[in-house]
Structures are given as structure tokens and as C-alpha cells.
Amino acid sequence: MVLRCLLTLALTVALVPIARAEANQETDKERITKEVQVLEQKCKAQSCTADEVEKIEQKKSALNSLKETFKFGLGIGFEHYKTPYISEVETVGDSRIVRVPDSQDYKPGLWLETHYVWDGTARKWGRTHSAPGFYVGARLLGGESDVFDAFGLGVMWSFKRTAIGNIPPPGQVAESINIGVGPVWHRTKVLASGITEGEPLPADFQDPKLDTKDEISWMIMISAGF
Secondary structure, three states: OOOHHHHHHHHHHHHHHHHHHHHHHHHEEEEEEHHHHHHHHHHHOOOOOOHHHHHHHHHHHHHEEEEEOEEEEEEEEEEEEEEEEEEEEEEOOOOEEEEEEEEEEEEEEEEEEEEEEEEEHHHHHHOOOOEEEEEEEEEEOOOOOOOOOOEEEEEEEEOOOOOOOOOOOOOOOOOEEEEEEEEEEEEEEOOOOOOOOOOOOOOOOOOOOOEEEEEEEEEEEEEOOO
């Protein structure tokens, strides 16, 4: 419980300044994009001077540097459970044999993530529409979980809709599709201590019970970046 609280606090503290910076950067991106478009239209209408061409390149470079910042994404996280997540337990027969009719090794959930992509590194590698990066995220919705009941981080590969270094077309919503993998901190449900599947329910239990415990495992994240 203490670990969950600390992780929640740390993630909240980290996301607030990132969100504020992202809002400011979006304003700067819009301003620079308009300036570049005006200069390029001028160059199409008439020949540009060397200073104007250099100015366009400088603004494009500034725009690219703004792109190499933290971005947000919504995605589906497929979490692996080291100990199967038990959703239902029952007893059968006069001997009250414990039976687990529903358990999962993997569970999907809706995740909010923030990620950083190294576009500059990708350009050096000759990549035009994909780049490496990393993500940090929290589960928003999944099964019986509460909001921010699981946290994850890991490496990712981002597939861009627009070529790296180019200006996205007006109206484009999602900038990329991202695939990542890394550790996840979540909670799982197991049989209460003393209860064993396939054996009679102990006499000190009126009904079979489940315990909730913290677990560290791994997950695959597929998200859309904005």
C-alpha cells in the first residue's frame, strides 16, 4: 500500500510539469509552423534570398527540436501475471473441494502514458518514419482495478504518420503508433493463505476467500501518441 501511494505521488508530480510544458510547446509549434508556411509560400511565388532559405531551415530545426519532447498517449496494456489473477473461486461437492473456474495469466487494460522519442537518433540511422524511445504510464481502467492501480515503464518504438522532420498536415490527431515493453507494478488476487486449489476448504473458512497482493511483472504497451 505504501509503495502504491509513493508511485502515485511520484507519477502525479512528474506528469503535471510535463503537461504544462507540452501545452506551451504546442503553442510554439503552431507559431513556428505558420511562420515556415508563410516563408515557403513566399519562396514559391518568387525566388528566395540566401538569408530567407537559411531562415526557413533554422525554423524547421527549431520545430524539430520541439518535437523531441515528452508526448502523451492512450493505449492498451497487456499485463502478464506471475501468479495467475484469480477472478472467481468456489467449492464443489460435499467435501467442499476448492475450485478456481476463472483465472488469467494476462489481462488488458486502458493506459495513459507519456513517452520520449529520439527523432534525431533515428535520422542518423537513416529512419524516416520510426524512432526509438521510452515510456512511463499508469493504468486508467482494467477489470476490477481502481484508477492508477498499476504503473509501468519501458522501452518503445514509435511509428510516425508523418516523416521525421516534416510538418504534420492540419487536422492530424494521432502523431504515431507506439509499441513498448517493460516492467509493470500491479496487484493480483490469489487464494487466501491456507486454501489450496483441488483440496477441501479448511474448517476455519466458511467460504473460499481471495487475498490481494502487489506484484512486479512485465507488460506490452500499444498506444497512439498525440
